[in-house]
Amino acid sequence: MISTNSGRILHTFSSRVWNHQHRCLPVFSASCRCRHVRLASTDHGSRDGRNETNNTNTFLASALGATCVVGATLYWKLRHDKLQAAELDYEPGSIRPNLPTYSLADVSKHKTKDAGIWVTYKNGVYDITEYVTGHPGGSKILLAAGGSMEPYWNMYGVHKQSGILQIAEQYRIGNIVEKPAGSEGLSADNPYANDPPRSPILIPSSRAPFNAEPPALLLAENFLTPNDLFYIRNHLPVPDIDPRKYSLEVQGSQKTAVLDLSGLRKGFKKKSVAAVVMCAGNRRSEMVRIKSVKGLNWGAAAIGNANWAGATLNDVLKHSGIDLEGTEKKHLVFEGMDKGPEGSVYGASIPIEMARSLKDEIVIAYEMNGEPIPRDHGYPVRVIIPGIVGARQVKWLNKIYLSDEESECHWQRRDYKGFNSSIDWHNVDFDSSVAIMQLPVxxxxxxxxxxxxxxxxxxxxxxxxxxxxxxxxxxxxxxxxxxxxxxxxxxxxxxxxxxxxxxxxxxxxxxxxxxxxxxxxxxxxxxxxxxxxxxxxxxxxxxxxxxxxxxxxxxxxxxxxxxxxxx
Amino acid sequence: MISTNSGRILHTFSSRVWNHQHRCLPVFSASCRCRHVRLASTDHGSRDGRNETNNTNTFLASALGATCVVGATLYWKLRHDKLQAAELDYEPGSIRPNLPTYSLADVSKHKTKDAGIWVTYKNGVYDITEYVTGHPGGSKILLAAGGSMEPYWNMYGVHKQSGILQIAEQYRIGNIVEKPAGSEGLSADNPYANDPPRSPILIPSSRAPFNAEPPALLLAENFLTPNDLFYIRNHLPVPDIDPRKYSLEVQGSQKTAVLDLSGLRKGFKKKSVAAVVMCAGNRRSEMVRIKSVKGLNWGAAAIGNANWAGATLNDVLKHSGIDLEGTEKKHLVFEGMDKGPEGSVYGASIPIEMARSLKDEIVIAYEMNGEPIPRDHGYPVRVIIPGIVGARQVKWLNKIYLSDEESECHWQRRDYKGFNSSIDWHNVDFDSSVAIMQLPVxxxxxxxxxxxxxxxxxxxxxxxxxxxxxxxxxxxxxxxxxxxxxxxxxxxxxxxxxxxxxxxxxxxxxxxxxxxxxxxxxxxxxxxxxxxxxxxxxxxxxxxxxxxxxxxxxxxxxxxxxxxxxx
The missing domain is CATH 2.60.40.650 (Immunoglobulin-like)
Structure with a gap:
């Protein structure tokens, strides 16, 4: 059985696997509340291992209780007697002179059962093949195969107790001295040099601009996708905005209102909405298999669901003297602060009918899952237009205005449109199609x-x-x-x-x-x-x-x- | 070529077919305005038949001009010299003693080119095989094959000029004395005996209750489907409602308002909406080919688009003291006056969110395409809820009220719901699915x-x-x-x-x-x-x-x- 979150599998762990396995087992888990309950019930099936199982369950319950908030969990299953035997006289993850040194490239070759499954923690290299081979239920750990466990441990911090780390050392096979490559390699004049740090859990499909998705395996764990796991779709370098200097310009026909961050936060009622943001290209990799396409090779995780909070569009427009009902303009335009090399900014627009019908649902958002919106997701302010494609939900929002015309931005007029399968680059006419707004099921x-x-x-x-x-x-x-x-x-x-x-x-x-x-x-x-x-x-x-x-x-x-x- | 509405085909008629054909040709046409223009241009290609073609065009232009309003047209193409030669000394369609008599059954066997294509007009039987065989462009006439031309001629009345009828007699092969079977055969105590007469153009899939669709071929002719061509989906006998006694009961929490037809017409602003009504089972016959299903064997024409006019739901509810925004009720229920044998009436409900968002679009309608709604479509009043399945757009509307529960009507709770293809009658649980409302593309x-x-x-x-x-x-x-x-x-x-x-x-x-x-x-x-x-x-x-x-x-x-x- 593959899944780790059914009673049947845990039963397997307790009554069969657990007793034949004399090493400590790393495994990811999910759906903690559920698992916690089910764990208790598995005790009945494990007479000969009751003591061990109970101890394990106590540990699990405590670790899981602490991590239920974030959902997905990486933890070490422990055997009590083994734990006591495993006390170390060195820091877990420190260099051990008696072990060989490997390169990151060496480690990255060890991602499969045949090649062996290796992971790293600090300067330590660990071979966890034996665990994974014996226990398909631990598949989530394969996410870290050939690379570092740290991103997962940093995300679900509860696991770095020294006891657990000591146990991990039983799988230790070597040292690593290299640091993983990052954006620190970019020269200062590279427009992407000032992009923010990102969780290494994310799988990049492009680094400049940065675009990345989490392992899909982790998505279904959380109704609200953690900010660090939320896919990133940037079209341009990430602006570095001083919140004290941030302002949003809302152009009415009579006046232009300028709102600062504090004004947005304090001047309007705070509205929260749990809403999906999805890239139009989510699951594109399946199309690529049929015939090549232009675009990032997204898997099925260029989507996330977060709780967004801010002022409603209606309140902000009313404050700025814009009358959505009375206007004869056809589009509401949003502009960001992310700029292309020639100085043009990212922008998008929505039809006025959509703005009208969603005026109390569209959020000029400054919070994502209860925190300030991270830089990659639009810090300090983005617009959230529920139910439509991510491309129109402009990040680093700088300006809102009414117009007779759609946004003239490339991504509104020359991208993110649908065509039939007989249209290719030699015969495409972007004017013949409509900009993607609401997405299909x-x-x-x-x-x-x-x-x-x-x-x-x-x-x-x-x-x-x-x-x-x-x-x-x-x-x-x-x-x-x-x-x-x-x-x-x-x-x-x-x-x-x-x-x-x-x-x-x-x-x-x-x-x-x-x-x-x-x-x-x-x-x-x-x-x-x-x-x-x-x-x-x-x-x-x-x-x-x-x-x-x-x-x-x-x-x-x-x-x-x-x-x-x-x- | 099959279609009759392209310049190319008409050119063919003018320059090739017309000159090789020495009989007058019956054919249907559509998109009259378009054709009229194109006809003029085809003259250039018919040098050797210019005179004839011009005469033909003059006739066509006049006939088509008169029928553009209704769209689809049946007409006779005429050759001027032939017309003059064809003067008759008897009434077209009258019995001709020197010709054989056929039964309706005889005629109905002649629907194909192999068997010969026969049609009837009054007491006349006509063999039009020669025309149809030579000219696939005349396919629409096949709608009448094996039966009477009269329904089409009645619909597009312009064709019953005596000249045209005289020409038709050139195809005359016999007499018919039978009358087509109708509902007049039902005994007075049959609950369907008082159903209204229907256009014989409609193709019934069930006669009691009456359900029928037009030939799909005629649907795309008209943006507004003519009332006589509109598919009929009745679940029960058609009520026979005296408009002077009609009343609509609208139950608020404080009072029940009772509106009569005159009150509905005069007491509220008239709102018109062009909207589709479609049966959930439209195109069912394609499913039947995979595996049998329960339901009428609809083709692709259980759909129509009409202009509906009446009072808005919002105005009627406000008048009756119902507050859609403030209510905590979950459903808005509509009841009809069509009754099952046990006395229960047809009914349906929509979720309150839908009633709220469509309150100014939902019409308590008393007109269909500018006429009183025909009996089969809900005379004198039905509700039109744009964008949703026909089954909820209750005909012969009698009552509107708020409720905590969905309509308890069979067709809301035990029908018109979707299931996956592994669910069949042995394992279906209607409570596990939601009532169809909005329909998919x-x-x-x-x-x-x-x-x-x-x-x-x-x-x-x-x-x-x-x-x-x-x-x-x-x-x-x-x-x-x-x-x-x-x-x-x-x-x-x-x-x-x-x-x-x-x-x-x-x-x-x-x-x-x-x-x-x-x-x-x-x-x-x-x-x-x-x-x-x-x-x-x-x-x-x-x-x-x-x-x-x-x-x-x-x-x-x-x-x-x-x-x-x-x-």
Whole structure:
């Protein structure tokens, strides 16, 4: 079994694996509250290991309790007697002169079971192949395979207790002295030299401008995506804005209002909205497999769901003397402070009808998940327009005004539009299509990841993922299949607390489904969602392929493998 | 060539066909204004027949001018000399003692070129095979094949000039004395005995209750579907309501307002909205081909677009003291006057959020296309809720009230819901799904009809059809293909004059696309639409099959044939 969050798997850990394994096991976990409850119930199945299991559970319960807030967790499963035996006379992660030294390149070659699975912590190199090989349930640790565990440990800080670190040293095989490459290598005149530091958990698809997504596996863990895990989609260098000097210009027909950050925070009622921001190119990599496209090679994690807070558009416009109902202008334009080399700024606009109908939902936001918006996400202020593509939700917001015309920005007029699959760069006419606003219904399987090897003889598999639709259309059903789409089962939808007609947040889902009997080898897992307007995802990527690789919302298909049963 | 509304085809008529054909030719036409202009231009290509063509054009121009208002037209193409020769000494359609008598059953066997194509007018039987065989462009006349021309002539009354009727007699082969069967056969105690008369153009899928759709071929002719052509979906016998006694009860928390028809007409501002009404089961017949479903075997014409006029919901509720914004009730319920055998009435409800956001768009309607709503469509009053399924747009509206619960009507709770394709009658749980409200994006090819034989050597084909999406989402693109979906071309969208975010009406479209070179035999024509939220239609019927055969919005595929070129 791949998933770590079902009672059945934990039972396996307690009663079988745990007693045959004499080393401490690193593993990621999720859905802590659930797991905590289920752990207790697994005790009944582990007579011969009761003491160990109880101790383990006590540890887990404490670690998990502390990390439930952020959701996903990396922890060390401990055996009490082993822990006592493992006391060290050196700092975990410090250089050990009696061990060989490896390069980062050496470590990065060790990502698979065949090559061995290595990870690093500070100056330590660890071989965790034995654990991973024996326990497919620990798949999440593979996220760190061939690289450093630190980003995960920094994120879920509870694990750096010295006892746990000492245990980790039992897997120690060598030293590393190199530092990972970062943006510090950029010369001072490089426009991206002043970009902020980012979590190394993120997987970059481009470094300048910086664009990166988290491992999809971690997405379905949290209804609210942690800021450090939220995908980053920058078009230009990140502005470095002094909050004391920040101002937002709102141009009315009679006057131009200028609001500073303090004015935005204190002058208006604070409105919070849990809303998805998604890149139009999310899941583009599936289109690339059909035929090449222009664009970042996004997996299924160029999407996140956060709680955004700030002033409503309506309040800000009213304060600035702009009358959305009375105006004859056709578009509301937003401009950012991120500038291209020739000085032009990023901008976007929305149709006036959309501004009107969403005026109390659109947020001029200064908070993301209760914190100041991080620099990569628009510090200090961005606009959140729920239900539409990320590209219009201008970051580093500098100016708002009405116009007869759409934003003239490249990304409004010459990008982020849909075309049929017979249009390519030789015959495209961007004026013939409309700028993407509301997005169509989409879903994805986050867990298990593509290519996962399930446990030998698995007869079922637990899938978890997200589903979302633009325009506030709530998700009413997610169908999952373990036979490539021949038969379907409804997934369990986790309530998001929003009205189905104003559902700006995503819906997380989970399903445990049988694997077709006698099946060994590849299993194709599929999911597809239905929104409240009964829109469905299209069956194939071929039918929606487009030259920019946007709007990639076909049924999400991944392959996992079931080893043939040896019994 | 199949289509009759392109310049190229008319040119063919003028310069080639017309001169080789010594009989008068019946044919349907459409898009009159367009054709009128193009006709004039075809004169240049018909030197040897200029006189005839000009006379023909003069006649056509006059007939077409008179019928442009209604759109689709049946007319006789005339040859001037033939017309003069054809004067008769009897009434067209009267019994001719020297000709054989046929039964309706005899006539109904003559629908194909192989069997001969017969039609009737009054007591006359006509064999029009020669015309149809020689001229595939006349395909619309096949709608009347095996039956009476009268419904079409009654609809487009201009054709019953005595001259035209005299010409028709040249095709006369016999007499008919039977009357077509109608509902007059029902005994007085049959609950359907008092149903209204319907246009025989409609193709019934059930007679009690009466359900019928027009030939899809006629749908794309008119932005506003003529009342007589509008599909009928009745669940119960049609109430026979005396307008002087009609009343609408609107139950507020404090009082119940009772409005009569005159009060509705005179007491409120009249609001008009062009809006689609579509049955959830439109295009069900495509699902039936995969696996049987429960439901009427609708083709692609269980949809219509009409101009509805009446009082807004908001005005009626305000008048009745109902506060949509302030209420804590969750649903707005509508009840009709159509009763089941056990006395229960048809009803439906919509979520309160929907009532709020559409309060100025929902119409308590008493007019359909400028006329009192016909009995089959809810006379004297129905509710029009733009953007949602027809089933909630209660006809013969009797009562409106707020409720904590959805309508308890069978059709709200135990019907008109979506399920995945692995749910069938043995495992369905209607409570597990949500009542269909807003509909997903759909489109269909109306012209040419399935199975049409194109002209020998055709290298292109003209397609026409409709596209629409629920929730007011306008259509931004229709893709058409003549190679089964391998390559695509954009269709030309006819503007519907509505905002893309409040697009309640459909979008008619047209495209002329090349037939793959050297292609003979079956050609698969396909269309698919994209709405402003970039929702697309699913590729396959298999992926959306459901036990009730609703929401059938896969790519619309039809087969036509191209005879092998004899040259």
């Amino acid at each position: 989409i879903s994805a399987i986050c867990d298990p990841p593509e290519g996962t090897e399930l446990e030998e003889g698995s007869d079922e598999v637990t899938l978890r993922g997200y589903a979302w639709s633009g325009g506030g259309r709530g998700i009413v059903r997610v169908d999952v299949s373990a036979d490539g789409g021949k038969t379907w089962q409804n997934a369990e939808l986790k309530p998001n607390g929003q009205s189905p007609y104003r559902a700006w947040a995503w819906t997380l889902w989970e399903a445990t489904i049988p694997i077709p009997e006698g099946k060994a080898g590849d299993v194709e897992l599929v999911c597809k969602a239905v929104d409240v307007s009964y829109n469905v995802q299209p069956d194939s990527v071929e039918g929606i392929w487009n030259l920019r690789g946007v709007l990639s919302n076909a049924w999400h298909r991944i392959k996992v493998t079931v080893p043939p049963s040896s019994g | 759909i489109s269909a090819i109306c012209d040419p009809p399935e199975g049409t034989e194109l002209e020998e050597g055709s290298d292109e084909v003209t397609l026409r059809g409709y596209a629409w999406s629920g929730g007011g989402r306008g259509i931004v693109r229709v893709d058409v293909s003549a190679d089964g979906g391998k390559t695509w071309q954009n269709a030309e969208l006819k503007p519907n004059g509505q905002s893309p975010y409040r697009a309640w009406a459909w979008t008619l479209w047209e495209a002329t696309i090349p037939i793959p070179e050297g292609k003979a035999g079956d050609v698969e024509l396909v269309c698919k639409a994209v709405d402003v939220s970039y929702n697309v239609q699913p590729d396959s019927v298999e992926g959306i099959w459901n036990l009730r055969g609703v929401l059938s919005n896969a790519w619309h595929r039809i087969k036509v044939t191209v005879p092998p070129s004899s040259g």
